[in-house]
Amino acid sequence: MSHPVFFPSPISPLLYLFFSLSLLIYVTIISANLVIVLSVCLETSLHQPMYVFICSLCLNSLYGSTGFFPRFLMDLLSDTHFISHPLCFIEMYITTTYASHEVTLLTVMAYDRFVAICQPLHYHSKMTFRTVLLLLILAVLHPVWVLGCFFYLISSLPLCGNKMYRVYCASFSVVELSCVDTTVIRILSTFLAVITILIPLIFVLYTYLRILLVCRRSSSEFRGKALQTCLPHIVTFGNYCISLFCGQYKIDEGNTFVIIVLSLEFLLIPPIINPLVYGLNLPQIRGVIFSYVKIH
Template identity: 40%
Template sequence: MDNSSYVTYLVMDGHIELHKYRYFYFIITLTVYLLIICCNVVVIFVIYTNKCLHEPMYIFIAALLFNSLFGTTAFYPKLLSDFLSERQVTSYSACLFQAFFIYTYAASEFALLTAMAYDRYVSICKPLQYATLIKISTVKKLLLCCCFFPACEIGTLIILTSRLQLCKFHLDRIYCNDYSIAKLSCGDTSVTNLYGLFCVTLTVFPALIFIIYSYVRIFEICLKNSKEFRRKALQTCFPHLFILISFCVFSCIEVITPRLEGNIPHTISEIMPILGLVFPPLINPIMYGLKLQEIDSKIKKIMFNAGMKVPVLLPFSSQLVGWTSVVQLESLFNELFQRVWCVTSGQLIFDPAAEALLEGVAQAKAQPISSEMTYATSEHSVGSLEGCC
C-alpha cells in the first residue's frame, strides 16, 4: 500500500511464474486479443455497411459483438501491461472500475441473449406479427434496456463494495472481481454478498427461464412444419443456442471458482475464470460469421474484392495495358468467370460469349483488343476459379 499520495494500491498476486514466461504470456495474450478485435470488427463492419442486414436479428448480433469488445477491453490491456511490468499493481479505484466493466459485460451478455431469443421466438412462432412486434423502435428500446439496467445493477454492487474498509492489499487474482475485492475487507461483507447473490439471481434465472420457454415453443413449431422449415429455423437458432450454453458454463466457472480457493490447484483457479473472457468473445463472431449464410457470403465477398487486384494484360502495339481492379469491374467479371471453361498454364479459354464480354470491356475503355487475352493470375486467383473448371 502506498499512502504517499492518498491512493490505495493493490498488488495482483495471481500471476504464475511470470518472471520465467513473461514474454510468452504477452505474445499469446496479444495474439488472442488481436484475433478477438479483428473477428468482431469484421462482422460488425459487414452488418453496418450492408443495408440488407439492417434487420433486428443482425442488429442484435452487432450489439452482442460490440459488447464482447467492451468486456475484453476492460481486461486485456491491463493484463498485457502487467506482463511487461516489474510490479503488478493497480489502484483501488482502477480495480473497482475493471470489476464494474467486466461484470456489466457479463450481465449485458445475458440480457442481449434474452432479447435475441425473443426475436427468434417471434420470427418463428409468430411470423405474421413479426413486423408489428419487432420494430426498429422496439429494437432500440431493448438495446437500451440491455445496457442501462445491467450497468445500474452492477454499479450499485460496486458502490457497496467500495464502502468496505480494506485491511489486506494483495489480490490473489490477475484481474479484479467483486468477490475477491470484498475478501480483502476486515469488516462485515454480508450486505455486499447478499446483494451480489441477488444480482446473479436477477440476471441469470429470469433470462434462462424465458430462453428455455422460447426454445420449447420453437421446437414445437419446427416439429409441426416441413423439413426445410426446420432446417432454416435451426440454422438461425443454433449459433444463439451454442453461444448461450458456452457463456452459461463459463459464467458458472467464474462464480464458483473464487469460492473454492484452497480446494483446487492454484493454476486451475487462475486459468478457469478467464476462459469467459477468451472463448465467448472469440467464438461469437466465428459462429455468426460462418453459420449465418447472409453474413458469411458478405464476408467472403469483401475478402475477395479487397484481398487482391486482378491483372488483365491486353496486348496492343506490343504494349501491355495495366492492372484493372476487381471492384471496378465486379459485375462484369462475375458474369465472365461463370463462363470460364478451364485454367491452363495461366491462360483462360473462353467461349464466344466470354469473348464478346471482353470486347465490351475494351470498347468501354476506348482501346482496341486482340483476339487473344492473357490472364496473369496468382495462386489465389486460380484457387478461386477452380470451382468453375
C-alpha cells in the same frame, strides 16, 4: 491492491510466450468482432433486428476485452502486480457489466427468434425499429444501473488487506478483504445475480423450448430454416453458460494454472467464438464478408 504472480517471472523465457499468446488472443478478438460489426453496419441488407443484436453482442465483446487485456498484458511484463483502488473498481465494473450485457443481449436475441419462428405473421409488427431500439436500451442500461448501485455500496467498504487471488479484480474478492460485516452485501449480490443472470437465462431456455415444440410440429424445410438461424444462438448461449460456470472457480495459493485459465474463460472464449459462429454459420453475414474480401 496487488495480484498474485500466476505466471513465470520476468526472467523466464516462458513469460514472452504467455505475453505473445495473450496479445494474439486480444488481436484476434478485436479483428473478428470488428469484421462482424463493420459487415452489419455497412451492408444495408443486414439492417434487420437479428443482425443488429449480433452486432451489439460483438460490440460487447470488444467492450469487455478492452477492459481486461491492456492491463493484463502490462502485468505480464511487470515485476510487480499492483493496481490502484479506482482502476480496480473500473476493471471490476467493466468485466461485470460485460458479463451481464452478454446475458441481456442473449435474452433479447432469444425473444427475437421466438417471435420470428413461433409468431411469424406478427414479426414485422412486433419487431419494429422502435421495439428493437427499446430492447437494446433496456439490455444495456439495466445492468449498468443495477450494478452501478451495487458497486457504489462496495466502493465505500474499509479494506483490511490488499492481496487478491485473481488475475483481474472481482467484486467478491474485494468484499472478502473488507474489515466489516458484509452479510447484507452478500445477500444483495445474490439477489442481483438472480435478477440479472438467473431469470434471463430461464427465459432463454423457455423460448428455445417453445421453438423446439413448434419445429417438432412443422415441416422438415421449416425445421431446417429455423435451425439455421437458431443454431448460432444456441451455441453462443451454451458457450456462455459454460463460461459463467468456469468463472466461479475460487483461486487460492494451492490451485493450479488450469483453474486460473478456467476463471478467465468468460473473458476469452465467448469474444472469440461468437463472431466465428455467426460469421461462419449465417450465410447472409458470410456472404457479405466473402464479397468484401473478393472486392479487395
